[in-house]
Amino acid sequence: MTTQGSRPTGDVVVQKYGGSSLATVSQVRQVADRVGALARSGRRVVVVVSAQGDTTDELVGRAEAVNPRPAGHELDQLLATGETASAALMAMALQRGGLAATALSGARSGVLATGPHGAGVIVAVDTDQLRTLLDAGRTVVLAGFQGVTAEGDIITLGRGGSDTTAVAVAAELRSGHCEIYSDVPGVFTADPRVVPDARLMPDIDIDVMTEMAFAGARVMHARAVELAALYDVDILVGRSTATRTGTRIHRRDGNDMLEDRTAVSAVVHDADIARITLRTHDTPDPSADVFRFLAKESIPADMTTVSSAPDGGFSLGFTVRRSHAADVGRSFSDLMAPRPHGVEVEDQVAKVSIVGQGLLSRPEYASRMLASLVGSGISARSLTASQLRVSVTVPRSDAVRAVGLLHSEFGLGAEAGAVPASLTPRP
Amino acid sequence: MTTQGSRPTGDVVVQKYGGSSLATVSQVRQVADRVGALARSGRRVVVVVSAQGDTTDELVGRAEAVNPRPAGHELDQLLATGETASAALMAMALQRGGLAATALSGARSGVLATGPHGAGVIVAVDTDQLRTLLDAGRTVVLAGFQGVTAEGDIITLGRGGSDTTAVAVAAELRSGHCEIYSDVPGVFTADPRVVPDARLMPDIDIDVMTEMAFAGARVMHARAVELAALYDVDILVGRSTATRTGTRIHRRDGNDMLEDRTAVSAVVHDADIARITLRTHDTPDPSADVFRFLAKESIPADMTTVSSAPDGGFSLGFTVRRSHAADVGRSFSDLMAPRPHGVEVEDQVAKVSIVGQGLLSRPEYASRMLASLVGSGISARSLTASQLRVSVTVPRSDAVRAVGLLHSEFGLGAEAGAVPASLTPRP
Numbered sequence: 001m002t003t004q005g006s007r008p009t010g011d012v013v014v015q016k017y018g019g020s021s022l023a024t025v026s027q028v029r030q031v032a033d034r035v036g037a038l039a040r041s042g043r044r045v046v047v048v049v050s051a052q053g054d055t056t057d058e059l060v061g062r063a064e065a066v067n068p069r070p071a072g073h074e075l076d077q078l079l080a081t082g083e084t085a086s087a088a089l090m091a092m093a094l095q096r097g098g099l100a101a102t103a104l105s106g107a108r109s110g111v112l113a114t115g116p117h118g119a120g121v122i123v124a125v126d127t128d129q130l131r132t133l134l135d136a137g138r139t140v141v142l143a144g145f146q147g148v149t150a151e152g153d154i155i156t157l158g159r160g161g162s163d164t165t166a167v168a169v170a171a172e173l174r175s176g177h178c179e180i181y182s183d184v185p186g187v188f189t190a191d192p193r194v195v196p197d198a199r200l201m202p203d204i205d206i207d208v209m210t211e212m213a214f215a216g217a218r219v220m221h222a223r224a225v226e227l228a229a230l231y232d233v234d235i236l237v238g239r240s241t242a243t244r245t246g247t248r249i250h251r252r253d254g255n256d257m258l259e260d261r262t263a264v265s266a267v268v269h270d271a272d273i274a275r276i277t278l279r280t281h282d283t284p285d286p287s288a289d290v291f292r293f294l295a296k297e298s299i300p301a302d303m304t305t306v307s308s309a310p311d312g313g314f315s316l317g318f319t320v321r322r323s324h325a326a327d328v329g330r331s332f333s334d335l336m337a338p339r340p341h342g343v344e345v346e347d348q349v350a351k352v353s354i355v356g357q358g359l360l361s362r363p364e365y366a367s368r369m370l371a372s373l374v375g376s377g378i379s380a381r382s383l384t385a386s387q388l389r390v391s392v393t394v395p396r397s398d399a400v401r402a403v404g405l406l407h408s409e410f411g412l413g414a415e416a417g418a419v420p421a422s423l424t425p426r427p
Numbered sequence: 428m429t430t431q432g433s434r435p436t437g438d439v440v441v442q443k444y445g446g447s448s449l450a451t452v453s454q455v456r457q458v459a460d461r462v463g464a465l466a467r468s469g470r471r472v473v474v475v476v477s478a479q480g481d482t483t484d485e486l487v488g489r490a491e492a493v494n495p496r497p498a499g500h501e502l503d504q505l506l507a508t509g510e511t512a513s514a515a516l517m518a519m520a521l522q523r524g525g526l527a528a529t530a531l532s533g534a535r536s537g538v539l540a541t542g543p544h545g546a547g548v549i550v551a552v553d554t555d556q557l558r559t560l561l562d563a564g565r566t567v568v569l570a571g572f573q574g575v576t577a578e579g580d581i582i583t584l585g586r587g588g589s590d591t592t593a594v595a596v597a598a599e600l601r602s603g604h605c606e607i608y609s610d611v612p613g614v615f616t617a618d619p620r621v622v623p624d625a626r627l628m629p630d631i632d633i634d635v636m637t638e639m640a641f642a643g644a645r646v647m648h649a650r651a652v653e654l655a656a657l658y659d660v661d662i663l664v665g666r667s668t669a670t671r672t673g674t675r676i677h678r679r680d681g682n683d684m685l686e687d688r689t690a691v692s693a694v695v696h697d698a699d700i701a702r703i704t705l706r707t708h709d710t711p712d713p714s715a716d717v718f719r720f721l722a723k724e725s726i727p728a729d730m731t732t733v734s735s736a737p738d739g740g741f742s743l744g745f746t747v748r749r750s751h752a753a754d755v756g757r758s759f760s761d762l763m764a765p766r767p768h769g770v771e772v773e774d775q776v777a778k779v780s781i782v783g784q785g786l787l788s789r790p791e792y793a794s795r796m797l798a799s800l801v802g803s804g805i806s807a808r809s810l811t812a813s814q815l816r817v818s819v820t821v822p823r824s825d826a827v828r829a830v831g832l833l834h835s836e837f838g839l840g841a842e843a844g845a846v847p848a849s850l851t852p853r854p
Binding site: 028029059062063065066067068069070073075077078080081085088089091093095096101102103105107108152153154 | 452455456486489490492493494495496497498500501502504505507508511512514515516518519520522523528529530532534535579580581
């Protein structure tokens, strides 16, 4: 993404509202009331909306009923109508409250995107029209989740893409701040449906949040957090019915770190994954081919492990979204043929991760994690570790239990403080 | 509208499918099967689709729930999603059948439009992309009912606008022919729900059809027929489940006329109207102001009558869609103030018309029409006549009876032939 324009727009607030906050007429009106109050207080507001309620799922269902494997161009045209309609309705609701408001579809929003259909990447946001409308005193409502290619085609950004739209618009408008509202009150130390004493975190470092999102925390889209980190956009994640409470996601400096009592911030699990392992023998290393394929298809892979044995045996493993597993497995068999190889698809696994800071600087975290799981009879099949995250795959049926164990092991619950405060701030 | 391009495209078929023919997945597939068979026979096909089933009504309902008076820009953005989604689904269904198919939304279709939101007028169709896709062997599915302004905004063409889209595309592609499919088998001598012995007409003169459509025949949109007349596009109107049967709407020459046994072709009624009468005294003639207002608001008026009395009294009356009546009445009171005036809105009337050829050449048609109604105790409150149509307003409660009377009076039923064959062809 490149930034354009130079006029200062520090007084612009970009707010994104998720589909669950817009499912009914009364919800649309409630959000319009919030936005209206903010606009009347003198702020210039850009609202990014998702499709209402379950609209996207319904549209996918209609597409699949007509054609189980629809072309991306047509599927994107269909799905984009969800957010386009939602933006129109939100602008109408704002107009009803007496506000000057304009809805823009993806084709008109200035969000320029590229990449395969269904997994578009924002290239830039042409903010000229946006600034003109804001300067004219209008509140602008953008259809999230979609952009327009250089050829004029609509392309969708993949699930959660509306978060990315909001952050990209905030970045290009140089507002430095973006608010993401949904039915979730903020970022928790673990999924509160799984761990009853999970705590809401008032703030979290943006790099840690990137890892959390990638590890499966559903509160925010991973790409959106990465973009925010890259362009120094602070994010507030909160409930659409609350005001300015929730979790602040920002770049924490050393002084903030002093207040932390542990380097492990949260436990995240993701049951919607499969692990794929490719094994070959006595052939050229296929890694480059494999990653080229994944990049071309825009399939994000996590927990990559590569190993080669002295006897020439080679194995390459990673996790993907479960919906991608069968396709990837099949494509790899094609890719490797006629070389001798085996492709293993494990689709009864889940990913469980601890996220935090300096996790590799203190190797006890990975070992405590494994010891805790093994001590309770849960086998970790694969492990990857970085400074910000340690992830393991476990049998899916053990995932919930694993999250509870680790949340307690690292003292993340309401009774936090059990972990020795032996940590020093980052330099 | 201006025509562009010059390559011959006589082998292109433009087919339009109405919302009732696309309401369910199985209907979408049935239509796709038809289109697929045609494409495989070697024809190049452009399909124009309406929104599925009651989608447009549902979207209007959602808009009204959020804002009873939404801005046109936002309402158009919302409504256009119906046809855009429908086009995507139809293209997917065609792809499932192995056909190369591309869906285009209004923003991409090349249909250039202008005018107020909700009542756009097609200015031109930029067929470059359409021709490129057709030349590449692709079947193209266009979202009907919508066009794009020079500024890039989506504008809808008003109810029935998908018919207009189809005819405009056929005209600009110089295909000379357009097929309009819905759940109606064709054009009848009267509404068969009202007149049991109404006959399906195998063909009808296009000028007569223009009058029929304007008089309230719902089978085709009046503007679409006018456009077809202007650009010499033949139309076939039929059921989406039948093949090449229905009513052919085309310019009939004198020889065809010889076969007619009566100049009255059909009886048409329209209960969705109101009559507005403006009365003033001793003021400048307000007609120009009134028609300027109607043109600006794109409100079609019919059955215009103007009368002025020697004492300076002046009255101007016309019919409009019932949904426009209250607005028009109120606007006229504003327009006339502070001059003394009265505005009468009759909203319990219906329009009943006979359509055919040479109706004024033989004044007995109007007099037989009135005599027949009066003889059955039905009062005609106003009357306008042209060569192609004589219309009266009657109390709405008498409309159905009036249609039956006139259908029988002019011998249009299955027992046709009662009217003397005294007619000569047009020169």
